[in-house]
Amino acid sequence: MFVSELNMVSFRNHRRLFVDLEPKMYRIIGPNGTGKTNFLEAIYLAMTGRSFKTASLKEVIAFGEESAFVAATVVMDDFARDMEITVKKDKRRFLRDHNPVKNTSAYGRGMGVVLFEPGHLQMVQGAPSRRRAFIDDMLRMLSPAYDEAYTSYYHVLYQRNVVLRKLRDMDLLDVYDRSLANYAAVILRERLKFLKRMAASVSTYYEAIAGEGEGLELRYKASFPVVLDGELETAFYESLKQRRETDRERGRTSIGPHLDDLSFLLNGEEAKKFASTGQIRSIVLAMKCMEIDRVSEQLGEAPVVLLDDVMSELDEKRRRMLLSMIRGQCIITAAEPMEALEEAAEAIDLIELKKSADDLREEDLW
Numbered sequence: 001m002f003v004s005e006l007n008m009v010s011f012r013n014h015r016r017l018f019v020d021l022e023p024k025m026y027r028i029i030g031p032n033g034t035g036k037t038n039f040l041e042a043i044y045l046a047m048t049g050r051s052f053k054t055a056s057l058k059e060v061i062a063f064g065e066e067s068a069f070v071a072a073t074v075v076m077d078d079f080a081r082d083m084e085i086t087v088k089k090d091k092r093r094f095l096r097d098h099n100p101v102k103n104t105s106a107y108g109r110g111m112g113v114v115l116f117e118p119g120h121l122q123m124v125q126g127a128p129s130r131r132r133a134f135i136d137d138m139l140r141m142l143s144p145a146y147d148e149a150y151t152s153y154y155h156v157l158y159q160r161n162v163v164l165r166k167l168r169d170m171d172l173l174d175v176y177d178r179s180l181a182n183y184a185a186v187i188l189r190e191r192l193k194f195l196k197r198m199a200a201s202v203s204t205y206y207e208a209i210a211g212e213g214e215g216l217e218l219r220y221k222a223s224f225p226v227v228l229d230g231e232l233e234t235a236f237y238e239s240l241k242q243r244r245e246t247d248r249e250r251g252r253t254s255i256g257p258h259l260d261d262l263s264f265l266l267n268g269e270e271a272k273k274f275a276s277t278g279q280i281r282s283i284v285l286a287m288k289c290m291e292i293d294r295v296s297e298q299l300g301e302a303p304v305v306l307l308d309d310v311m312s313e314l315d316e317k318r319r320r321m322l323l324s325m326i327r328g329q330c331i332i333t334a335a336e337p338m339e340a341l342e343e344a345a346e347a348i349d350l351i352e353l354k355k356s357a358d359d360l361r362e363e364d365l366w
């Protein structure tokens with residue numbers, strides 16, 4: 001899969017930019033603040049309908065403008081798809097092959113894009129939300145059923161929390177508990193199935209990167225007692241029911257997939273507490289390699305890979321390992337030139353692109 005054309009207008013600091021791309025590796029090297037990450041954000045947004053920088057899409061509108069526009073032609077299975085997003089202050093429009101699409105799930109269906117940015121290096125030691133986000137983002141891309149359960153779960157969770165804080169309506173709370181249990185069971189089953197499948201591949205990658213014969217294991221840490229037979233939904237509902245009073249005092253739901261965590265064990269010890277910086281980087285890299293593999297396997301073709309400023313965080317061996325994992329289109333940003341990139345990737349010059357986009361006529365863009 002690859003992006004063959006990318007077009008943006010009033011997108012962050014890019015007033016106008018148009019580029020033709022091929023299914024190969026590109027590098028964008030330039031000083032801080034030139035818009036390298038914004039360029040990757042535009043690709044990610046055009047493919048998925050979501051930004052990896054913000055939940056509030058209107059932030060992508062260039063300062064002082066009324067709207068932002070980003071469009072990409074994505075070639076998948078030798079078939080070109082036109083993806084187009086317009087964001088205004090109070091509304092947004094998603095078009096897939098020129099047809100309006102209501103939600104991001106339908107918009108980005110079948111699109112494969114893997115992002116690796118410095119924040120991901122916090123996956124092992126950072127807050128549990130980072131680990132959940134890693135699994136959730138991947139599963140949402142791979143499984144429409146997961147995506148649906150995930151969106152519904154957070155919607156119901158919000159409503160349950162409102163009832164806990166403001167109302168004393170037990171019947172309503174019961175309706176939310178049953179609904180939450182239904183979505184939680186889907187989320188949990190899919191997460192556990194996924195972890196079981198990916199554990200072996202992550203540990204193989206880890207050994208290849210670290211090369212020290214250390215065993216890496218992944219463990220799911222649930223916030224409530226998990227039963228693994230068909231009773232999961234009922235068991236979670238009962239746990240929620242028992243917690244109603246405590247949850248009411250706290251004003252929030254104290255168990256569920258929104259609080260679960262993942263832990264990494266190196267030779268049986270918690271990596272979060274004991275691993276060295278190098279070992280932690282190897283774990284994250286192993287997770288990313290697994291992600292690229294998994295998305296390729298699911299889609300039957302290599303995803304678009306976006307590497308934002310991570311090369312300088314990796315040593316030469318890990319850089320080369322990562323580059324060797326990438327089969328299809330990949331766009332890599334860095335503030336400074338580096339040997340591995342000069343050899344492997346073609347340059348994209350944002351300044352030159354901006355100059356040539358200035359020559360485009362208005363009607364070519366909208």
Ligand SMILES: Nc1ncnc2c1ncn2[C@@H]1O[C@H](COP(=O)(O)OP(=O)(O)OP(=O)(O)O)[C@@H](O)[C@H]1O
Pocket residue numbers: 011012013014030031032033034035036037038039059060061062063309333334335
């Ligand atoms: N909505 C917006 N409108 C205009 N400019 C914006 C907007 N949002 C961010 N910017 C500008 O974009 C620039 C940051 O761009 P970006 O993060 O892509 O830089 P970068 O080249 O990746 O830099 P670094 O190497 O530091 O990561 C900043 O100068 C910021 O002010």
